[in-house]
Every structure is written in C-alpha cells, then in structure tokens.
Amino acid sequence: MTLSRAFSLNLLVVALMFGIFANAHADSFLEIERLMKQGRNAQALEQADKYLAGNPKDAQARFLKGLILTEMNRSDEAIVVFQKLTEDYPELPEPYNNLAVIYAQQKQYEKAKQALEAAIRTHPAYATAHENLGDVYARMASQAYDKALQIDSSNTSAQSKLSMIRNLVGVRVAQAKPATNAEPKVAVAKPPQAEPATPAVAAPPVAKPASPKPAPPKPAPEPRDTIADVTKAVQSWAVAWSKKDVKAYLAHYANDFAIPGGGSRADWEAERTDRIDKPGAINISIGELKVTPESADKATARFRQHYRSATFKSSSVKTLVLVSQDGRWLIQQERIGR
Secondary structure, eight states: OOOOHHHHHHHHHHHHHHTTTTSSHHHHHHHHHHHHHTTTTHHHHHHHHHHHOOOTTOOHHHHHHHHHHHHTTOOHHHHHHHHHHHHHOTTOOOHHHHHHHHHHHTTTHHHHHHHHHHHHHHHHHHHHHHHHHHHHHHHHHHHHHHHHHHHOOHHHHHHHHHHHHHHHHHGGTOOOOOOOOOOOOOOOOOOOOOOOOOOEEEEETEEEOOOOOOOOOOOOHHHHHHHHHHHHHHHHHHHHHTTTOHHHHHHTTTTTOOOGOOOOHHHEEEEEEEETTTTOEEEEEEEEEEEEEEEETEEEEEEEEEEESOOEEEEEEEEEEEEEEEEEEEEEEEEEEO
C-alpha cells in the first residue's frame, strides 16, 4: 500500500465515522458520495459548493468538501477547510486527524504530531488518532537516525535502531492507518470451578467430619436476562447524558474503568463534567444495539450513537464493555469503533 493510498482510505472511512449521512439532507450527501465513488470529484465538488452556498455553516458538508479536495490533490485548499472546522468545532477530533494526514503526506511531521495530539485531547478514546500518532513518531525517529548516519556512517547504534524501526513497522511507518472495525481481543473470564471436596478422614478414636464442600459457583444468568439488563444499563447511560445529569452519567462507570489515554479518574471526570455542563441542550440516542454476553459478569455492547445539539449532529459506532458489580452493569471500557 502506497503512502497516498493509505491516507486516502483513512480520510474516507473517517468521513463515515463522522456521521455525514446522519442528517436531514442525506440525499444531497449520497449524491456527492456517488460521484466520488465514480471518480467524478470535480462534479462532487460542484455539488458540495452548491449545497454550501445555501448552508455555509453545515459542518458535515464542509468536512465532505475537505475530503473531495484531498482526493483531488488540492491539499492546501483541504487544509484551509479542515483548519476552519477545527476553529468552529474544536470539540471534534476528525478534522484534526485529517489535517494530520495531509501534513504527514507533505512530510510536515511536527505539524502532523500537533494535530493528532489535539485530536486526542478532544477525544482520548479516538484509536485512529493514537495509531496515526505512533506512525508519525516512528517516521520522525527514522529521520533522526538517518540524520545521525549522515553525520557518522559508522554509528552502529543508529544503524541498529533504524533497522529495528523499519523491521518493526515495515511499510506502515508514517502511513496513517485507516479507521477499521477491527477490535482488540478481550479475554473472556471463565466461570470459577468448584474444587473437589476433601474426602472424610477417620482419626481414632474420634472420626473427623468431612470437610464441607465449597459453595458451587453461581450459575451464569440466562443470556436473554443479561441482554435485557445490559440494554437497560446502556439506555440509562444515554438518558443521563442527554439530561446532562453528570452525577448519574458518571455513576454508570465502574471503579476500574479504563481511562482513555491512561490519565487519572479525577481528571477524566473533571473533563467530562466540563464538557457536559456546557450551555445548550443535547440529545444522545442509541440505535442498532447488539449485546454479546462474554461470561457470567461481562458483556459487550455495540451500537450506533447519534449525538445532536443546536450546532452539531454526528453518528458513530461505539463499543462498551460492561461488567456486573453489586447487581449493576457498569462500563469498564469505552471506545469508538467495534
């Protein structure tokens, strides 16, 4: 896969994650997408400009225009579009990511790094940005080792490190990865097994009683019960978020919740509180929910999350890993994508 092809895939897939088609003007966007798939980018751009003439603040249409310009190799114009989106919608990670893709294409790795770091600050669970940042770091390291070898070609340490990087990431170095639906494997905890009872042993002159058998493990709940309970928990989480009830929203997260980006629980809660408390009504709805029981006390919920406020609409796939604790299903992991 060439560098430009990898970036192209990334931009298109991110567009779908951004929820371009989840608004009242889906027909216009579907027509633009059809033209893009046919390679008729000039006509697609014309349609996008025509729509934006009457809807200049539409974030989804502007994002799509940036994609078209990127496909047409009009990178400088695409940068302007994505940069303006980051200014108007600083809470969105996708425009930052796509800016980084273009900067990396141009070998402006420092700018790419800064854009990806901004994307991650905006949404710490944005896996694509984390992976792209790793690739950018790898390219920057490769350049540094190359420079060291230009100065001192006998530097065996630099030679070894450069070789290690190239062997480690191969052709993936500096290529922005497409956002796929691949998911990390989650180890499924097996229900505990009862140990065999210790047989009774007679000890003269008085026989010792048999050791009591350990209590048998609790039977796993019926899958349909787990599915119903997890579904109820996910819907309750979305309702608390929509009502901007921060206390109830945070109560849906387990004590061992995996903080995106590895920060502290306190910092994460403060960040979520600040974001949810911003002025203006919001609505979060859940669609295409599928719950998969993993064990007696663990399940995975995958769904499409629709977010709407007065100024922005989006639709993205989300995965929650929930665990049963003290009779409640709580969120242990949260990520965008499957």
